[in-house]
Amino acid sequence: MNPRWRVWLVAGLAAAVAAGAIYFPVLRRRIQRAARLQAQSVEQARRELSQPVTIAPGEPRVKAQLFWASREEDGGLAAVTVELPLAKEPVLRAKQVLNTLLAGPVDAELRTLPPDAALLEFYLLPDGTAIADFSEPLATSLPSGIESEKLAVESIARTLEANVPQVQRLKILIHGQETETLAGHLDLTDAFAVKTGSSPAPAAPGAGPGAATPAVVAPAVAAAPAAGAPAKLTPGTAPGKLSPAEKKP
Amino acid sequence: MRIASLFLVLGGAVILLAAAQAQQVPAARSAGAAQQTPAPLIPAPVQVPPPQAPPQRATLKIVVLDPAHGGTDPGARGTGGMRESEMVLSLAAQIRAALEKQGFSVLQTRQGNDNPSFDDRAAMANAQRGAVFVTLHIGSTGLPGSVRVYTLPDFPAAAPAPDGLLAWDRAQAAVLPLSRKFAELAQAEFAQRFKGSPGSAQTAPVRQLRSLAVPAIAVELSSVSVEDSAVLEQMGPGVASAIARAVAEFKAVYDAAPVPGARP
Numbered sequence: 001m002n003p004r005w006r007v008w009l010v011a012g013l014a015a016a017v018a019a020g021a022i023y024f025p026v027l028r029r030r031i032q033r034a035a036r037l038q039a040q041s042v043e044q045a046r047r048e049l050s051q052p053v054t055i056a057p058g059e060p061r062v063k064a065q066l067f068w069a070s071r072e073e074d075g076g077l078a079a080v081t082v083e084l085p086l087a088k089e090p091v092l093r094a095k096q097v098l099n100t101l102l103a104g105p106v107d108a109e110l111r112t113l114p115p116d117a118a119l120l121e122f123y124l125l126p127d128g129t130a131i132a133d134f135s136e137p138l139a140t141s142l143p144s145g146i147e148s149e150k151l152a153v154e155s156i157a158r159t160l161e162a163n164v165p166q167v168q169r170l171k172i173l174i175h176g177q178e179t180e181t182l183a184g185h186l187d188l189t190d191a192f193a194v195k196t197g198s199s200p201a202p203a204a205p206g207a208g209p210g211a212a213t214p215a216v217v218a219p220a221v222a223a224a225p226a227a228g229a230p231a232k233l234t235p236g237t238a239p240g241k242l243s244p245a246e247k248k249p
Numbered sequence: 250m251r252i253a254s255l256f257l258v259l260g261g262a263v264i265l266l267a268a269a270q271a272q273q274v275p276a277a278r279s280a281g282a283a284q285q286t287p288a289p290l291i292p293a294p295v296q297v298p299p300p301q302a303p304p305q306r307a308t309l310k311i312v313v314l315d316p317a318h319g320g321t322d323p324g325a326r327g328t329g330g331m332r333e334s335e336m337v338l339s340l341a342a343q344i345r346a347a348l349e350k351q352g353f354s355v356l357q358t359r360q361g362n363d364n365p366s367f368d369d370r371a372a373m374a375n376a377q378r379g380a381v382f383v384t385l386h387i388g389s390t391g392l393p394g395s396v397r398v399y400t401l402p403d404f405p406a407a408a409p410a411p412d413g414l415l416a417w418d419r420a421q422a423a424v425l426p427l428s429r430k431f432a433e434l435a436q437a438e439f440a441q442r443f444k445g446s447p448g449s450a451q452t453a454p455v456r457q458l459r460s461l462a463v464p465a466i467a468v469e470l471s472s473v474s475v476e477d478s479a480v481l482e483q484m485g486p487g488v489a490s491a492i493a494r495a496v497a498e499f500k501a502v503y504d505a506a507p508v509p510g511a512r513p
Binding site: 074143145147150151180181 | 318324326333367386389392397404445454455456467469471
């Protein structure tokens with residue numbers, strides 16, 4: 001090879017290495033950004049897409065009752081009255097009170113739901129069955145245990161009962177899916193009866209529990225007589241098909 | 250040569266005689282057996298069970314202990330690395346010893362770090378006659394050192410199937426009153442031993458209890474949030490004696506009750 005050409009070749013190669021060295025940090029940053037975007041979960045994307053429900057300042061302020069953990073009674077709930085401008089439309093109203101419940105009380109120790117949990121969607125079927133779809137942290141960040149899981153579901157059910165009278169039953173989904181338990185203990189396969197009125201007695205369940213109840217099972221008969229303490233959390237009537245038949249604006 | 254032939258003939262005769270006798274022995278035995286049970290010449294009258302026979306009562310003799318979680322499911326986890334699945338396993342061993350001292354047989358749904366399904370655990374109990382089921386938990390919340398007992402809330406039982414079988418996912422409804430009685434006895438024992446425990450049992454839709462066709466309770470200790478696991482370990486003997494005593498008291502109720510799940 002001609003020595004002159006050899007010099008040109010070496011110079012060209014050196015220039016290419018220098019350009020690569022300059023471009024490498026830029027390329028690295030771009031790859032890291034792309035990886036972060038891929039890691040964004042479907043749930044996050046869904047949360048971004050769903051419109052946040054805010055308290056409408058134009059609505060008349062009403063006294064809403066929210067149920068958080070009781071400071072006095074271990075394992076109990078206490079009602080806290082908060083004045084909020086709530087919508088009259090039941091689905092919007094339910095979203096507003098549940099978002100306020102998720103935001104938590106002034107004292108964080110009295111929380112019943114994890115701070116990173118979010119309400120993804122809320123449906124109300126014509127038969128009064130509410131379907132509340134929560135993000136995964138409701139199950140994964142909730143302290144595991146019978147008492148803690150019971151308090152979580154009761155706080156949701158009683159808050160709905162106090163503020164959205166149209167809700168008769170509550171079915172909880174996690175990230176759009178039916179799950180067997182909330183965090184390993186509490187049965188989520190049924191809809192829970194949301195009692196109406198001030199009586200602490202459990203609402204009389206109608207049909208059998210479980211949307212997944214085998215079709216061979218005959219219609220339910222009367223419940224066994226209660227011998228113990230009154231139930232606060234009662235599996236209610238199965239909501240039937242869980243497709244959101246009527247989504248009100 | 251003649252002597253050899255004679256021996257051969259004699260030997261053959263002896264073998265034939267022995268074979269003939271061997272054939273006669275089984276024949277004689279079978280003949281004797283036939284004499285003992287002669288074939289009936291007249292058909293025997295068909296035995297009909299008396300109408301409205303009193304239902305058989307089961308006696309409580311087995312306790313199925315269920316250390317919850319296990320395997321890949323650690324259950325509740327404390328800040329100090331405590332795992333519910335491990336704590337309840339050692340707790341079950343203490344309860345087992347106390348129950349066996351009282352004369353009860355004890356079965357465990359798991360012996361090691363495995364995680365049978367809810368249905369597998371229920372199937373073990375449902376295969377027993379004269380059994381109760383106790384599922385053991387340690388929660389994340391609650392007053393440290395307290396114990397709570399749960400049964401299912403009221404829920405409708407399925408109509409009995411024509412073949413008398415119970416619906417699997419509603420099996421507990423048939424024995425819920427007995428479970429409530431068992432729970433009250435157990436909670437009273439815990440309230441005596443552990444300060445801060447409620448005076449009466451509570452209800453919660455605990456998934457594990459749903460498919461059990463035997464009286465069943467869930468016991469939850471508080472809690473893995475304690476910094477020192479010794480707090481929970483010290484509760485072991487008290488929990489064991491409380492459950493053993495409650496089972497012994499409940500035996501009188503159980504033995505006097507109609508067969509659980511029996512059709513009227």
